[in-house]
Every structure is written in C-alpha cells, then in structure tokens.
Amino acid sequence: MVPCKYFTLNAASLSVIAVAMKLPMDLNNPMSGFADRAAKVVSMGFMITMMANLLPSLASMDGKELVTNIIALGVLVITMVVNVCIQIHTGVVGLQFFPLMANIDVFMLLLMLMIYTSSALTILKSKQILESKYQYSHEKALNELAEQQPGRLTVKNLKQHVTNHWIMAETGSPQFMVVCSATNSAAGVICTISTVLYVSVVVIILIFNSQQLIWDCVSDYKWSTSVILLMQFLGILTGSIAPISRCFASLNSKFSRKWICSHINVFKVESYCTQKLYDWKQSSIPLSFKSRRYKTVIHNMKVLILSFCIGLQMAIVVACKMASLILILFVICVLFCWKWSMAMFSALGFLLGKERQQLQQNEHPTRYILQLQDDVQLADRTMKAMLNSVNHLIQKAESQKPVDLMKLLNGSSGYEGVGMYDMHQLPPLTADKYLDCWSLTVVNLTTIAISLPNIQKDIVHKLLSGVSEGLKYVTHVEEGLNSTDNYVNLHKASKMLWLEVEVYCTWLGNNLQKVATQVH
Numbered sequence: 001m002v003p004c005k006y007f008t009l010n011a012a013s014l015s016v017i018a019v020a021m022k023l024p025m026d027l028n029n030p031m032s033g034f035a036d037r038a039a040k041v042v043s044m045g046f047m048i049t050m051m052a053n054l055l056p057s058l059a060s061m062d063g064k065e066l067v068t069n070i071i072a073l074g075v076l077v078i079t080m081v082v083n084v085c086i087q088i089h090t091g092v093v094g095l096q097f098f099p100l101m102a103n104i105d106v107f108m109l110l111l112m113l114m115i116y117t118s119s120a121l122t123i124l125k126s127k128q129i130l131e132s133k134y135q136y137s138h139e140k141a142l143n144e145l146a147e148q149q150p151g152r153l154t155v156k157n158l159k160q161h162v163t164n165h166w167i168m169a170e171t172g173s174p175q176f177m178v179v180c181s182a183t184n185s186a187a188g189v190i191c192t193i194s195t196v197l198y199v200s201v202v203v204i205i206l207i208f209n210s211q212q213l214i215w216d217c218v219s220d221y222k223w224s225t226s227v228i229l230l231m232q233f234l235g236i237l238t239g240s241i242a243p244i245s246r247c248f249a250s251l252n253s254k255f256s257r258k259w260i261c262s263h264i265n266v267f268k269v270e271s272y273c274t275q276k277l278y279d280w281k282q283s284s285i286p287l288s289f290k291s292r293r294y295k296t297v298i299h300n301m302k303v304l305i306l307s308f309c310i311g312l313q314m315a316i317v318v319a320c321k322m323a324s325l326i327l328i329l330f331v332i333c334v335l336f337c338w339k340w341s342m343a344m345f346s347a348l349g350f351l352l353g354k355e356r357q358q359l360q361q362n363e364h365p366t367r368y369i370l371q372l373q374d375d376v377q378l379a380d381r382t383m384k385a386m387l388n389s390v391n392h393l394i395q396k397a398e399s400q401k402p403v404d405l406m407k408l409l410n411g412s413s414g415y416e417g418v419g420m421y422d423m424h425q426l427p428p429l430t431a432d433k434y435l436d437c438w439s440l441t442v443v444n445l446t447t448i449a450i451s452l453p454n455i456q457k458d459i460v461h462k463l464l465s466g467v468s469e470g471l472k473y474v475t476h477v478e479e480g481l482n483s484t485d486n487y488v489n490l491h492k493a494s495k496m497l498w499l500e501v502e503v504y505c506t507w508l509g510n511n512l513q514k515v516a517t518q519v520h
Helices: 011-020 034-060 063-090 098-148 155-171 174-179 182-208 211-215 224-239 241-253 257-264 271-282 292-337 341-361 380-399 403-411 428-433 438-450 457-481 485-504 512-519
Strands: none
Touching: 011 034, 011 063, 034 063, 034 098, 034 174, 034 182, 034 224, 034 241, 063 098, 098 155, 098 174, 098 182, 098 271, 098 292, 155 380, 174 182, 182 224, 182 241, 182 292, 224 241, 271 292, 403 457, 438 457, 438 485, 457 485
8 A cells, every 4th residue: 555656746747737727727628518527527537536645745745845736736726726616606617416516526625635734734843753763773773682692693684684774774765654543534525526526416416318418528628528528537446446455454564453543532632633734833933023013923923823723633633533533433333334344353353363373473673664653553464464574575586586696605615815804904095995895896896807818708608697686785885875966976987887898898998808918
C-alpha cells in the first residue's frame, strides 16, 4: 500500500490536473447537451479520485514544498468550486440529477481540501517524532549487535540486523504513517461514496434512458466531450481502487481489539496533530512597526486566527476518526451478516493465535516498530507481512548472487594490498581530497590492473564484470553514509570514470591497451 510511486503532487501534476478540469472551469461556453453537462459533473468526481490518490505523496515533501503544493492545490480547488457554484446558480449545469450531483461533489471537494490541510499540519510534526524515534532505535540496534557479537559478524546476526532495520524503515516511513492515519481512512471513505454514486447514476441512466444520450454533444467541444466523459468515468472506476484498498489496508494494519477501543474515544486528538499550530501561535512575528499598539493588534489577531485554526484542526481530526469508526462498524456488520461468519471468525482467531505464537518466538524485531502512539500496536498480520517481505528479499538476494564478484574475491586470496590500505598514511592534501571515497580507489586500482602489459582479454573481461558488481555495493554504502557536496562530487567523478573504463577501456581519453603496449 506504500509508497506512492505513480501519483505525486507537484507542479507538473497540478498542471495536468488543471488541464483535465477544463470543462467544470469553463464559464463562457454554453453546454446544453446531456453529454456536455454530464462531463462537467464527472470531471469533479474525477478530481475527488485524484486527490484521494495524491494524499500519501504529501509525506515525501519537506516543509516549504508541502506548503507550496497545498496552497497551489487549494487555489485550484477553490477556483473550481466557485465556478461550479456559479454554474449551478445560473442553471448551466442543467436540471434533473445534475445539480444534486454537483452540490455533492462541491461538498466532497471541500472536505478533501480540509483533509489535505489537516494531513499537512500533522505531517510537519509527525516526521520529526519518527525521525527522533528512528535515531534512538538505530543506536539501540547497533549497540545490541556489538554486544551480541563483538568479533566477526555471522550470517545469522547479519540477517537479524537487516530485519531490525527493515522494520524500522517500513514502520518509520512517513508514507506508511499517512496511510495508517485517520485522514487517509476518511479520504478513502469519501472516494468510495463518490464512486458508488457515479456508478449508481450511470446504471440508472442506462436502464431508464437511451444510450444515445452519451453522444448528445452540442457545445463547441463537439465529440471530444463524449471522449472526456468516458475516459474520466473509467478513471473514477480504476483510480478509486488504490485509495479504497489503502483505506482497508490501514484498518487491517491496526485492526485489533485495543485499536478499536482507542478509536471509540474519537474525541481524543493527539498532540502531534495540533502541535505545529501551537508552535506558530506561541512564536513572535518580526514587525517593523514602532507603534506598540499596532504590534498588539497584530499579535492578538494572530492568536485569534490560530486559535480558530486549532479548533478547526481538532474538529477535522475528530470527523476523520468518526469516518474511520463508521467504516469499521460497516466492515464488522458485513462480516457478521456473512453466511458462515461464525466459522470464519473461528478460523481467523485460530490463524491470529498461530501468528502471535510465531511472532512471540521472534519478538526481537517487534521492539523496533516505530509508531507515533506508543499505546497502539501493529496487528500481527501486518507484522508478519513485513517479516515475510524482508525474508523474500533475502531469499531473492541469495538466488541472485554476484557470481563474478565472488569469483574475483576467491581468486584474489592472499592479496593484502587493499586490506592494508590506510587513508591516514597518505599525504595530507591527498587524504583531504579523497577521504573515504572507496569507489574512486577501486576504479584506480582496476585501471592499473587493466593497463598492465601482456594481460589477457578474458582476464580483463572477468575483472571488469567482478568490479562492476562490487561497485554497486560500494556506491550504495557511500551514498548512504556520505551525502555532503564534496562526497557527491567524488561519487559522480568515480561513476563517470568507471563508465569510461568499463565501456571504452579508456582513462581520460587514453586507450589503456595502447598505453600498456607503449610501456612494454
């Protein structure tokens, strides 16, 4: 259910969305045909679906980017809502069920915009909490690893170490936090209601009206209106799958008796949801006014506005929790109404008991779960799914071993040149310039080996293949540990040099084989 790979809120996506919302934003072109008016209303439903899909991408943004994108989205949504309200008032949308659907869509769009704003305010503080918890868990994992195995690292301990960090990365992901939040559940509920309404309306139209109505286009857009209507309705059907599945997945990730009990108290608002607003409320505004009276008035206005925003934020969070609770009750009612509900719950209880037993045998990773609320735990199903995913990756890595690299390492036993390499023994200028850039060192050593005279081509090919596989691990570690500008420039230089050596067998434009012949 995470991460959000295909839907990201940015300047490019907002531009595409603005183009897709051309019909409901058009106030000048008279659109009296059935398909013309239907396309206006369906475009609004398509907007709701897109916003539900874009919600998890907010977690990947920093503070400035988040504020900029939320403001841009708010301007687009409010402009569209105002234009649609004008069309409803003037009768451009038409009669029958079109004004009703348009009013429902306007209400849902405003709700989605409030959910976006509430999520953004929550993300700003939640990411700081998760980051501090990750740093603490990271240090704890390193200390436990050092205590358990002070000598050489074994495969078993390494696997456990990878599992611990995998759990921290999965549960500490900001997008996972957003997906498991009440705002995401509320967005999924809104998207579900919108999709059900549009499907019901289309079914009613197909039953009681002629199918030729879809081609009733009398506007200047002509036949393109029908194409837009069909494409955006299909977009509602297919696009609603992801937010609805994320909504139920978020319930499944924490669906336990303790979690349900905590959600029954829907009027409890966590501190991280409003902490950012409280920080802004307590901060001072740098003013250039010399008059103390003006400063007092502006400060009081700021406190009044932010107090209203805090109350509104709390109301939105409570409403989102109520929507999540309604969805939970709906799921429970559906399960209880199922014909073999008792048998299914008995089997489910047996499976959950088995999962708990399996997890109790390996309780070590559970202590590395990162959650905003310490009193809420992940469901056993979610924890087991995370452990299965990391085990699958480990098994996949075992089946796709770097064969050429292993042959190169096995064939170079007894060579201690790289093992005895010490950066502190280099001259000061060289050590400062190439500090801890192992990839550049590996490229240099490989280039020297290739330029040796009378070296066979098959040996050169094996060496290049082995080093190419090894550099993937080296660069991955370097990029993770060293992210400053100097290190980034060194990494780029080593990649460019290695591309030249591997593909063209040259060094700074000089053919290595010719150089070897000339030296010989």
